[in-house]
Amino acid sequence: MKPVLDDNQIICTCVEATRADFVEAVRELDEPDFERLLTRTGLGMKCTACRLDLELLFTQTYQGRSVSGNGDAAKVNFREAERIPLHRRILRAIDRVAPKVNFMTAQLGIVLSSPDVSTRVLVSNDPPLFGAEEKMDPVTVRVVVRDASGKKIADEKKKVGSGELLNFDASAALPPGDGNRPAIGSFELYRSWARPTVRGTTRPQFVLVGSGGTGGVHTQAANGRGTQWYSAFARSGEEHTLIAVRNCERRPIDVAVGRPESCGSDTFIDDAVTIPTHGTHLFEVTPPPGSDADSIFPLRLNASGLNKNFIVISNPGMTSFSVDHISES
Numbered sequence: 001m002k003p004v005l006d007d008n009q010i011i012c013t014c015v016e017a018t019r020a021d022f023v024e025a026v027r028e029l030d031e032p033d034f035e036r037l038l039t040r041t042g043l044g045m046k047c048t049a050c051r052l053d054l055e056l057l058f059t060q061t062y063q064g065r066s067v068s069g070n071g072d073a074a075k076v077n078f079r080e081a082e083r084i085p086l087h088r089r090i091l092r093a094i095d096r097v098a099p100k101v102n103f104m105t106a107q108l109g110i111v112l113s114s115p116d117v118s119t120r121v122l123v124s125n126d127p128p129l130f131g132a133e134e135k136m137d138p139v140t141v142r143v144v145v146r147d148a149s150g151k152k153i154a155d156e157k158k159k160v161g162s163g164e165l166l167n168f169d170a171s172a173a174l175p176p177g178d179g180n181r182p183a184i185g186s187f188e189l190y191r192s193w194a195r196p197t198v199r200g201t202t203r204p205q206f207v208l209v210g211s212g213g214t215g216g217v218h219t220q221a222a223n224g225r226g227t228q229w230y231s232a233f234a235r236s237g238e239e240h241t242l243i244a245v246r247n248c249e250r251r252p253i254d255v256a257v258g259r260p261e262s263c264g265s266d267t268f269i270d271d272a273v274t275i276p277t278h279g280t281h282l283f284e285v286t287p288p289p290g291s292d293a294d295s296i297f298p299l300r301l302n303a304s305g306l307n308k309n310f311i312v313i314s315n316p317g318m319t320s321f322s323v324d325h326i327s328e329s
């Protein structure tokens, strides 16, 4: 088999782990559980750029298909898993088909629309960085666009062939906002293949294309309910700090975004709203009074249900944007 990776090749630069470290960590698992591997080792948990390659390498290692530069196959024997009691294995199999946890499998992103900003959804279909596959199976991509109230306003299906790029205008169906504040909406994205195959580099991205500047980020699955934190810069008059929150539940959820009542205070002032089913809300946050220019202040987000949130920074005219998701670490 064609060598895939050298043993000393770094596969996750954030934790400086080599392929050999990875295979060793896989061997220490008592069952083939990718999520547990990541949480136990920290691999793929920071910038997440390596996740797709880790997933492929994990599968190859598990199947005995991972071959190093010196020709050794790194097959991992999961016989340990066979010692798990039968009833526990049956419950795990049921969980895989009908999970107990309410979870949304769609990839999610936000949509902004104004005369000065449109939102493009991009999905490529290229081979993975490390691997022998050259031609990818076509992927069918479905994009569902919703307005702020959660109403479906577009539902498109496109086939993306090997080496092709889907570049979809998700804001075309969303009427532009009033004044210079863009309308907010969201999209759900689903990918499917006609047969089991290698996923390749199909991680969807969305790009906020402003007349003054453009920013983008990859999509993600939903965040859980509870508290999450962002850090923001105090740049009144120079930037808008916006938090976009998409409700991923089949019921309304309560969301509050708060910042310290004054610089350095532990008391938070919340902006609280109820977001309708599948709706999206755009919070605008102002820095705590007394903040020094360019100082950093915390932002607290509390949600009563599954949601997907992004931080969006814009210039005062709302013509230039950057966007990011919350850090997992």
Ligand code: FES
Residues within 6 Å of the ligand: 011, 012, 013, 014, 015, 043, 044, 045, 046, 047, 048, 049, 050, 051
């Ligand atoms: S490269 Fe692996 S998490 Fe960043």
